[in-house]
Amino acid sequence: xxxxxxxxxxxxxxxxxxxxxxxxxxxxxxxxxxxxxxxxxxxxxxxxxxxxxxxxxxxxxxxxxxxxxxxxxxxxxxxxxxxxxxxxxxxxxxxxxxxxxxxxxxxxxxxxxxxxxxxxxxxxxxxxxxxxxxxxxxxxxxxxxxxxxxxxxxxxxxxxxxxxxxxxxxxxxxxxxxxxxxxxxxxxxxxxxxxxxxxxxxxxxxxxxxxxxxxxxxxxxxxxxxxxxxxxxxxxxxxxxxxxxxxxxxxxxxxxxxxxxxxxxxxxxxxxxxxxxxxxxxxxxxxxxxxxxxxxxxxxxxxxxxxxxxxxxxxxxxxxxxxxxxxxxxxxxxxxxxxxxxxxxxxxxxxxxxxxxxxxxxxxxxxxxxxxxxxxxxxxxxxxxxxxxxxxxxxxxxxxxxxxxxxxxxxxxxxxxxxxxxx
Amino acid sequence: xxxxxxxxxxxxxxxxxxxxxxxxxxxxxxxxxxxxxxxxxxxxxxxxxxxxxxxxxxxxxxxxxxxxxxxxxxxxxxxxxxxxxxxxxxxxxxxxxxxxxxxxxxxxxxxxxxxxxxxxxxxxxxxxxxxxxxxxxxxxxxxxxxxxxxxxxxxxxxxxxxxxxxxxxxxxxxxxxxxxxxxxxxxxxxxxxxxxxxxxxxxxxxxxxxxxxxxxxxxxxxxxxxxxxxxxxxxxxxxxxxxxxxxxxxxxxxxxxxxxxxxxxxxxxxxxxxxxxxxxxxxxxxxxxxxxxxxxxxxxxxxx
Numbered sequence: 260x261x262x263x264x265x266x267x268x269x270x271x272x273x274x275x276x277x278x279x280x281x282x283x284x285x286x287x288x289x290x291x292x293x294x295x296x297x298x299x300x301x302x303x304x305x306x307x308x309x310x311x312x313x314x315x316x317x318x319x320x321x322x323x324x325x326x327x328x329x330x331x332x333x334x335x336x337x338x339x340x341x342x343x344x345x346x347x348x349x350x351x352x353x354x355x356x357x358x359x360x361x362x363x364x365x366x367x368x369x370x371x372x373x374x375x376x377x378x379x380x381x382x383x384x385x386x387x388x389x390x391x392x393x394x395x396x397x398x399x400x401x402x403x404x405x406x407x408x409x410x411x412x413x414x415x416x417x418x419x420x421x422x423x424x425x426x427x428x429x430x431x432x433x434x435x436x437x438x439x440x441x442x443x444x445x446x447x448x449x450x451x452x453x454x455x456x457x458x459x460x461x462x463x464x465x466x467x468x469x470x471x472x473x474x475x476x477x478x479x480x481x482x483x484x485x486x487x488x489x490x491x492x493x494x495x496x497x498x499x500x501x502x503x504x505x506x507x508x509x510x511x512x513x514x515x516x517x518x519x520x521x522x523x524x525x526x527x528x529x530x531x532x533x534x535x536x537x538x539x540x541x542x543x544x545x546x547x548x549x550x551x552x553x554x555x556x557x558x559x560x561x562x563x564x565x566x567x568x569x570x571x572x573x574x575x576x577x578x579x580x581x582x583x584x585x586x587x588x589x590x591x592x593x594x595x596x597x598x599x600x601x602x603x604x605x606x607x608x609x610x611x612x613x614x615x616x617x618x619x620x621x622x623x624x625x626x627x628x629x630x631x632x633x634x635x636x637x638x639x640x641x642x643x644x645x646x647x648x649x650x651x652x653x654x655x656x657x658x659x660x661x662x663x664x665x666x667x668x669x670x671x672x673x674x675x676x677x678x679x680x681x682x
Numbered sequence: 683x684x685x686x687x688x689x690x691x692x693x694x695x696x697x698x699x700x701x702x703x704x705x706x707x708x709x710x711x712x713x714x715x716x717x718x719x720x721x722x723x724x725x726x727x728x729x730x731x732x733x734x735x736x737x738x739x740x741x742x743x744x745x746x747x748x749x750x751x752x753x754x755x756x757x758x759x760x761x762x763x764x765x766x767x768x769x770x771x772x773x774x775x776x777x778x779x780x781x782x783x784x785x786x787x788x789x790x791x792x793x794x795x796x797x798x799x800x801x802x803x804x805x806x807x808x809x810x811x812x813x814x815x816x817x818x819x820x821x822x823x824x825x826x827x828x829x830x831x832x833x834x835x836x837x838x839x840x841x842x843x844x845x846x847x848x849x850x851x852x853x854x855x856x857x858x859x860x861x862x863x864x865x866x867x868x869x870x871x872x873x874x875x876x877x878x879x880x881x882x883x884x885x886x887x888x889x890x891x892x893x894x895x896x897x898x899x900x901x902x903x904x905x906x907x908x909x910x911x912x913x914x915x916x917x918x919x920x921x922x923x924x925x926x927x928x929x930x931x932x933x934x935x936x937x938x939x940x941x942x943x944x945x946x947x948x949x950x951x952x953x954x955x956x957x958x959x960x961x962x963x964x965x966x967x968x969x970x971x972x973x974x975x976x977x978x979x980x981x982x983x984x985x986x
Contacts, residue, residue, distance in 0.1 A: 356782055359773065386778035390751060440751050440776050446744030448774075480744025485732065488743045556741060560734040562932050563741055603906045603934075641904060642766075679770045682743050 317352035318676035322411045326669040332651060333629055333658035334423040334542075334614075337416070337667075343368045344669065345410050347378070349676075359383045363409075378431055390440040399431045401438075401450055402474050402494035404552035404573055406430055412680050414569075414598040416649045416667045419612040420631045421575050421592030425548070427458050427541040432472065446480040446490075461503035461544045461580075462619065471500040480554075480682070485561045489554065490682060496548040502582040503544075503619040543590040543616040545577025554682070569598045581619045588624055590616040608635045627657030644672045704840045708750050708780070710758035710768065711737055712956040713819040714790065716965045718757055721833045721850045722843070728753075733958030736932045737763055738904070742770035750775035753786065754839055757832065760789025761796055763816035786839060791816055793831035794824045797885060810903050819955070821886035822862045822969065826855045861966055866891075869973045875980045876922060878915060878947075880907075880929040880938060883954060887972060896922050899929070899937045907937030919945035926950060926979040931958035950979040 324344035331339045343366070351361035363379035381396030401407040405418060406429055418428045434454035441447040456471025474497070480490030551574045558567035577590040594612030601607065610633045617624035635649040651665040705725040709715035715729040728749045731737050737759070740746075750756065750771045758764050772781055779786040796814025803812040818824050833851030837844035869891045877888065878897040881904075888895055897918055901911040918924070919941070927938045927949040935951060942949035952972055953959035959975075962968040 353781075383773070385773075385781045387776065388778065390776050392773075392776040438776065440747065440774070442752055444748060446748035448747075478744070481748070482743060482745040488741065488745060490744050556743075558741075560932075561732065562735045562739070564736040564739040564932070565934050679742065679766050679768075681770055681774070682741055 317350050320347075320349045320673055320675040322347040322349075323672045323674070324411060324670070326416065326667050329664075329666040330662050331660040332665045333653055333655065333661045334420055335417060335660070336423075336428065344416075344671070347409075347411065349379075351676075353385065354382065357384060357386045359385050390442060392438045394436040394438070395434075397431060397433045398436070399429060400452055400454065400474055400496075401436065402430070402452075402476050402496055403550045403575070404490075404492060404554055404571055408681055411671050411673065414596070414606070414608045414637070415610055415633055415635055416647065416651075416669050419573075419592075419594035419596075419610065420614040420629050421573070421594060421612055424543045424592065424614045424616055424629075425541055425575050425577060425590060430458065430541070432456060432458055434470075434472070444481075447477070448479075449475075449477045451475045456498060456500055458540045459498050459544050460500045460540075461498075463504040463506075464500055465504065467500040471498060473497040473499075476550075478552075486557055486559065488556045488682070490552075491554075492550075492552040494550040494552075496550070498544055498546055498548065501544040501546045501548070501577070502579050503584075504582050505584065505619045505621055543577065543614075543618075544580065545590055546579035548575065548577040550575050556682070563600075565600075565603050567600045569596075571596045580617060581624070584619055584622060584624060586624065588617045588626075590614075592616075604639050606637045606639070608637075609633065625657060627655070629653060629655035629658055629661065643674070644670070646670050704843055705754045705836060706752050708753035708756045710756070710764050711819075712958075713965065713968070714757040714759070716956045716968075717819075717825070717829060717832060717854075718755075720854050720965070721829060721847050722836055723850070724843075724846075733931045733953055733955040733962075738766060740764070740767045742767040742774065746771050747774045750780060751777050753777060753780050755786045755788055755836065756780040757788045758790070759816040759818065760791035761813040761816035761818075762811045763791075788832060788835050790818060790824075790828045794818060794827050797889065798882060807902060815882050815885050817883050817954075818886050819965075820884060820969075820972070821890050822858055822865065823890070824886070825965070826858050829854045829858075857966075861969070865969055865973055869977070872973075872976055872980060875925040875976075878924055878927045878938075878941065880927075880933050883930045883933075884928060884952065891973075891976075893976070896924060899927070899941070906934070912937055912941055915941055916944050919947060926976075928952050928976070928979070930954040948979050950975055952976070 322345060324346055325342065326337060326344055327341050328337050328339055337344065346366040347363055349361065349363045352359070354360045360382045361379055362377070365376045365378045367374040367376060377397060379398050381394050381398040383394040384392050387393065399407050405413070405422060406426060410418065410429060417423065422428055432454035434452055436450055436452040438448060438450035441449070452474040453470055454472040454474075455469065459472055460467055474494060476492060476494035478490060478492035480488070482488045552572070554569070554571040556567065556569050572593065572595040574593040575591060580588060580590055592612065592614030594610055596608065596610040598606060598608035612631045614629045616627050618627060630653065632652045633649060635647055637645055637647040639645045647669045649667045649669065651667065652663055653661050653665070654663065655661045705722055707715070707718045707722065707725050707727040709718055709727060709729050711731055712729050712733055715727050718725060718727050730746050730749070731740055758768060781787065783789060783792060791813060796816070796818060798811075799814040800810060800812045803810055829851050833847040836847045873892045874894065876894045876896045878899065879888070879895050880899040882898070885895065897915050899907040899912070899915070901908050924945065924947045927942055927947055929935060929938045929949070929951055931951055931954045935949070938949040941947070952975055953962040953968055956962055956964060956968050958968070959971050961971040961974075
C-alpha cells in the first residue's frame with residue numbers, strides 16, 4: 260500500500276526547503292541557523308500571502324508477472340506453457356486530508372483473449388475520529404490472512420487450493436467496509452463489510468439478492484519480544500446467495516447418460532470450463548463461511564533484512580451449501596505455510612494444503628478432494644524483482660487435471676512506486 | 683457556581699494527567715525517541731525499531747499499529763526511509779492525528795536540507811532516496827535544527843506545555859554547542875582518513891568530520907556486496923590507502939570481514955543509533971562512541 264502522506268503542505272515545510280536552498284550545501288552552523296530562521300520568517304511572510312499549490316504526487320506502480328508451467332493442474336488459473344499472471348497497474352494517493360484513493364487494474368489472459376478487470380477502485384477515510392475508518396468502492400475483503408494482501412507479495416505461485424476453491428483465489432467485490440482499531444496495547448481490530456457478492460453466487464439461483472455478502476472479522480496481534488511477532492484472526496462471511504439450487508433430477512442427464520456412474524472427469528468438464536471464463540468466481544460457496552487464521556514471524560534481532568521466518572496457516576469452512584439437497588456436508592480446507600528468507604536475496608518455502616468440497620448435481624452431491632504440497636525457491640535481486648521456481652504435487656479425487664508433478668518458473672517484478680506490505 | 687467548581691475539582695482529581703505526560707510519541711527510530719525525550723521528558727514515548735534493525739526493512743507489525751493508534755505525534759527520519767512500512771501503519775492505525783506532515787507526522791528530513799538529493803531517479807540505480815540521504819541524525823548541526831523544529835511542532839500540538847518544549851530545545855542546543863566543539867576537537871585526527879562504508883549510513887557524520895569515503899561495500903544502494911564488487915574493492919585497496927572499513931550495527935559483517943582480511947584493513951561495527959553499542963545510551967554518548975571507535979580503528983595501523 261503506497262504512501263498516504265497528505266499532499267497538503269504547511270507553509271512551514273515549504274519554507275524549510277526554500278530557506279535551505281538559499282544556503283545550498285553549506286554546512287550549517289549555529290550562527291547560520293539563526294540567520295536561516297530570519298530568512299525563513301521573511302520568506303514565510305512572502306509565501307503565506309499566496310496560495311500554495313498542493314504538491315500532488317500519486318504513486319504509480321506496474322506489476323509484471325509471468326511464468327512457464329510444465330503442465331495443467333487442478334483448480335488453477337494458469338495453464339500449461341508460457342503465461343501471464345497478475346499484470347497489475349496501480350495508482351494511489353491521498354486525495355486530500357480526508358480521503359485516500361486507489362485504483363488497481365489487472366490484465367488477464369485466457370484462451371488467447373485479453374481481459375481487463377478492475378480489481379480495486381476504492382476510497383478510504385483518513386480522518387474519522389480515533390480508530391474508525393470507512394472504505395467504499397471495489398476492494399479486497401479483509402477476511403482471512405491472505406485475502407486482504409496483493410497476490411504479487413505472495414511467496415508461492417498461486418494461492419492455496421482452499422482459497423482457489425472457496426474465494427476465487429482472492430475475494431474482491433463492490434461494497435463498503437467499516438473498521439475499528441481498539442485503543443489497546445495489544446493490536447485488536449474489528450470490522451464489517453457488505454458486498455454485492457456476484458463472485459460468490461452459487462449455481463442455479465433464480466432470484467439472487469443484490470447485496471449478497473456480509474462479513475465480520477476480528478484480528479489481534481502483537482510482539483512476543485523484539486524477535487517474534489504474531490497475529491490471530493477470525494472471520495465470518497454470510498452469503499445470502501451461497502447455497503446452490505438444483506432441480507430434483509440430475510441436470511447433467513441431457514448430455515451425460517452415465518452421470519450417475521460418477522464419471523467425474525467427464526461430468527465436471529462443464530464446470531471446469533465455466534471456472535476458466537470467470538476465473539475469479541468462487542466455485543465452492545455456502546451460506547455461512549468461517550475462517551480462522553494464525554501468523555507468526557521471526558527475525559534475528561527483529562532485523563528482517565537478512566533472515567526471517569514466516570509461519571502461517573488458515574482454515575476455511577463453508578456450511579449450508581445447498582438449498583435443495585439435504586445433508587450437512589461442508590466445503591472445507593486449510594493450508595500451512597512456512598517461508599524462510601535465508602539471505603537478503605534468497606528464500607525457500609514449503610506449503611501444504613487440503614480442500615474437500617461438494618458440488619450439487621440434481622438431488623445429490625459429488626465429493627471432490629485435493630491435496631497439494633508445494634516447495635519453492637526464490638531469488639530477489641532487489642526489492643523490485645523476484646524469480647521463483649516452484650514444485651507442486653497434487654493428489655486428489657474429482658477434479659480435472661490433478662497432476663502429481665508440476666514445475667513452475669515465475670517472475671514477479673514491479674516498476675514504479677516502492678510497495679509497502681502488510682504484516 | 684459551587685457545584686461547578688466542585689465538578690472541576692473532581693475532574694482535576696480524576697484526570698490529573700492532562701497537564702503532564704500530555705503527548706504520546708511514536709518514534710520510528712531510536713534517535714528520534716531519544717530526541718523526543720529530551721524535548722518532552724514527560725511524554726510517553728514508544729520506539730518502533732532498534733539500532734539492530736534496518737529501518738528500510740521493518741514489518742508493519744500489529745504491535746506497531748496499536749502503538750501508532752494512540753500516538754499524538756509520529757517522529758521519523760522521512761526522505762522515504764520508512765516508505766516500505768510507515769504508510770501501512772498510518773492507514774491501518776486509522777489515527778487522524780498522524781496522517782499529515784503539518785500535524786502529527788514529523789519528518790526530520792522535512793526540517794533540514796538533506797545531502798545526496800537526486801534530480802532524476804532511475805530504478806537501475808538501486809534502492810536510492812530521491813529526497814536525499816535520510817540518515818541525518820548523525821550531523822550534530824542538523825540535529826540542533828531538528829530539535830528546535832520538533833519543539834515547535836510539539837508546542838503546536840500541545841500548547842499547554844509550549845514553554846517546557848521550547849525551553850528544553852534551548853537547553854538541548856546549548857548542551858550540543860559545547861559538545862560539538864569538543865567532538866570537533868577530539869575528531870581532528872580523523873580529517874582526511876579514507877574509509878570504505880556499507881551503504882550511505884554514515885555520510886553525514888563523515889562529511890562533518892571531513893573523512894573521505896573511498897568505496898562502498900554495496901555495488902548499488904540496497905544490493906548486498908557481491909563477490910565481483912568485493913574483488914574490485916580489494917583492487918582499490920592496492921591503489922588507494924584505506925584506513926578502515928565501517929558498517930552499521932544492523933548490517934551484515936560478512937563482506938566487511940572478507941575485505942578486511944584480504945586487504946589487511948581493520949573493519950569495525952559502528953552503532954547506527956542509540957542502543958547500537960553498549961556505550962551509546964543517549965544521543966551524546968552515541969556521538970562519543972562513534973568518534974571514539976573511529977579514532978581507535980584508524981589509529982591502529984600506525985601503532986602496529
